[in-house]
Amino acid sequence: MTQLLQTLLSGLTTGAIYGLIALGFTIVFNATKVTNFANGDFVMMGGVVCAGLVTLAHWPLLLAVPATIVGVTALGAALDVFGIQRARRKTVLSLAMITIGFSVLYRGLMQVLVGRDVMFAPSFGIIPDIRTAELYVGSQSLWILLALGLISGGLSYLFLKTRLGKAMRAASQSPRAAALCGIDPRLMSIASFAMAAAVGAIAGALIAPIGAAFYDYGLVFGLKGFAAAVLGGFGSPVGAVVGGLLLGLMESISAGYLASAYKDAVALAILLGLLLVWPSGLFGRVEARRV
């Protein structure tokens, strides 16, 4: 029983990480309908830059984290300004290709700037570990869960209640009509990439102490976050969180009770099965269009 509980708890932490990454996909998709394949690299850069500043440049964590967020946010905005906005033909495919190109670019940039070593950053601390006779939840896990709660709550509020968030959704649904309302679709697009990068940077800095930071981790982060976003229903912040947590739980249960070598395959199989039942994801809306 306690083993199951402990398995679930560690799955929750992994799931929260996936949820944070999935939120990045959600933000960009909501404002542009673009699937951003560089999203995993935002997270990667968050970890690498933060760990690099702390271990190589010996910055205090309190300074390194905000600097990381600012830096990665700027790099994310650059993807929109120099990539997405410059696209001659804005088809789903060509825009996705641009994000893949930037993913490669980000990887190269991190290799050059920070190097090819696997790095760890110090834990954030402050929040104490939870320890009972049989259960253990680390402080960093609590930080991750807290961040997931705050960020997903903030994003739900943004997209459902604020004028800016609604304008971002409007711009993605009809750029022409948005422009005729006085909304600048390009501004909404930049804002969404910058926000996704900021969330990715936070996620990366939170993961670095327990999951390591390495220039090549972007792909794995991206795939797991993408799967979580699809599972929860692309575009819904709540869906991203639930999808992430569910994926993390499925993985840790299959790792705990089958073999850890199978955990990715088992999680993927369950994911595919669920999508057959709910094609638009758990919280995905069937698009409101009359035919």
Added chain:
Amino acid sequence: MLALRDVSARYGAIRALEGVSLDVAPGEIVCLIGANGAGKSTALNVVSNVVAARGGEVTFEGERLLARSASATVRRGVIQVPEGRLVFPDLTVLENLEMGAYTQAQARFAPTLEAVFALFPRLAERRKQLAGLMSGGEQQMLAIGRALMAHPKLLLLDEPSMGLAPLVIADIFRALQRLRAELGCTILLVEQNARAALALADRGYVLANGRITKSGPAAELMRDSTIQEAFLGKRRAKASPDQMRSSERVML
């Protein structure tokens, strides 16, 4: 109020507008009629600055309008209701109207909303509904309502009758009449439905292959034999199966 002088526009090699000049005076309803592909939508989009002109001059209240941003044009009070309505399908009716008021001060929102709801009571009933799930006529009311939220001085309407049943069209056109009477809107109306447009408008222009071929008081154009042949007679014969289909849909 609005003046186009010798305006040209093209898409790659396609010449959409060639030397178009037209005027709209304050308080007027002016219609621009023409066949498919004549360049009507292009003309409105040039004024709204969502399509770039190749040459010519557009002025609004004496100020140059060309080469501004779309949002600067909206802020000057030139608001377009686009062809095909383009409501935001996954936003509610109320959220669509909020987007219309994007450039306006928050304090003006409530009274403006009330005025729009008074004009289109149906929108008030459906305020929580997703716009994409509304009927064509309701979506057209929403598109017009969304434009009104921005306090237009000049309203540009692109084929508001498209795909609607005759009864619904009559409703929409009555609303346009009230807009001028009650809110003092000036209107530039693009239509293929020449009969309805000329009945409503004070003056009209005829656009063919990107050029203005005729202009004058609406009553005069209505009597013009070439226009009767090109738009009024033919239009009726061609449109009837289509209109039957759309009236069926509204009844469903």
